[in-house]
């Protein structure tokens with residue numbers, strides 16, 4: 001590939017580029033060969049592209065297989081989410097009510113006084129301590145938006161601690177001007193705090209940019225104890241969004257992110273992950289994408305009135321009950337029934353569904369109530385609708401230890417439907433699918449055990465082999481997906497559990513003399 005730059009090996013002028021990633025330049029083939037042992041760890045399979053509608057984005061530079069690693073990246077800054085329960089600024093562990101300490105210098109919460117000296121907290125502590133009245137100091141053991149300023153501060157400090165990373169942050173999209181025009185409250189609070197309260201000499205424009213860059217580009221991750229964190233990544237920030245993504249993002253407790261191809265991706269296709277939970281309905285996704293990221297999504301799911309045939313956000317038509325109210329492409333117009341033409345404003349469709357979800361969460365207090373809510377939801381929405389999904393999840397929660405023939409059959413049916421739904425909304429090797437397959441396999445395992453106990457035999461009959469084999473097939477599929485979890489991920493507990501159950505299944509199969517699939 002042609003194109004000017006500096007040689008990755010000698011730093012001299014270079015007109016060749018690595019054909020794998022198109023990022024690193026070389027002055028000669030010889031220097032490319034010499035640099036390969038170092039470069040191969042960073043020769044990621046994508047290149048940067050730009051278009052007027054979606055800006056900069058990453059495009060596959062070669063064909064990718066399902067599950068293939070696209071990029072592994074550590075954050076340049078990691079910190080609490082904007083709205084957080086007390087979290088230790090020295091080690092990021094959640095702070096319990098009993099273990100609540102405060103830094104003697106800046107008064108921010110810590111898990112113990114030892115963390116006052118933690119390297120992560122040093123530079124910021126000196127700055128936070130200039131807030132002499134403690135206006136932003138979290139008040140106590142409550143969730144508070146005051147944590148918003150911490151990642152902003154850590155970013156601003158990159159100017160001294162990591163100038164190369166700071167340059168990348170400066171290059172990030174922030175939509176700062178639009179946020180300023182809209183008087184976006186979190187931004188205004190942060191700007192006032194950094195320019196009027198803290199004594200560190202930051203100018204308004206820089207603070208606006210950093211605050212906006214975090215909202216636009218930060219990726220949410222989890223720490224070792226599942227505490228919510230967010231980080232900035234100097235390569236991954238270039239990946240655009242789709243509600244029907246082809247890339248999945250998983251992280252380790254230190255914030256290292258692994259982006260993998262969820263499905264096979266052809267050379268030249270954009271690499272896209274979902275900035276939002278795919279289990280959000282259309283209006284929530286478009287609302288958040290517009291207010292936080294300033295674009296309207298035109299992915300295949302969002303422009304399809306049926307959301308890929310799922311009717312995930314559509315209620316049954318209240319007029320004819322023969323069709324579902326469907327959205328208009330581009331939004332802003334009433335949803336309508338293709339059968340009878342009945343129309344309803346989007347706000348009304350959203351209000352009714354959100355109220356229904358609230359009712360399900362409040363009223364599904366036991367198994368019977370949850371089952372009743374599920375039946376009601378199926379009469380009002382499609383049985384792929386997100387309200388139905390919420391009701392189904394509540395039923396599964398209440399039935400998780402129930403093993404009567406009826407409840408086993410309900411659990412089996414619900415898991416199958418949920419897996420089918422996820423498969424359509426978020427195809428490929430996603431954690432959600434891996435975990436759901438594991439849960440579905442558990443139902444098969446429990447069904448086998450119940451039947452064995454009932455027959456008072458210690459070995460499953462030939463008839464039970466079917467259930468065993470179904471479980472093994474699902475466990476194999478689940479394990480294949482969960483093996484893609486990063487090496488230090490806390491989610492590996494699912495993989496461990498799935499492997500254990502699989503072993504147990506084979507023990508049972510061995511006692512029957514049956515032949516299991518996958519052996």
Ligand SMILES: C[S@@+](CC[C@H](N)C(=O)[O-])C[C@H]1O[C@@H](n2cnc3c(N)ncnc32)[C@H](O)[C@@H]1O
Pocket residue numbers: 053054055056057172173216217237238239240241242292293294295296297298
């Ligand atoms: C994390 S950045 C992605 C990189 C960005 N395109 C850039 O040029 O810096 C997120 C921003 O990219 C744009 N973007 C991302 N996905 C998009 C999409 N599907 N359609 C339109 N714009 C998109 C929006 O401006 C969004 O605020």
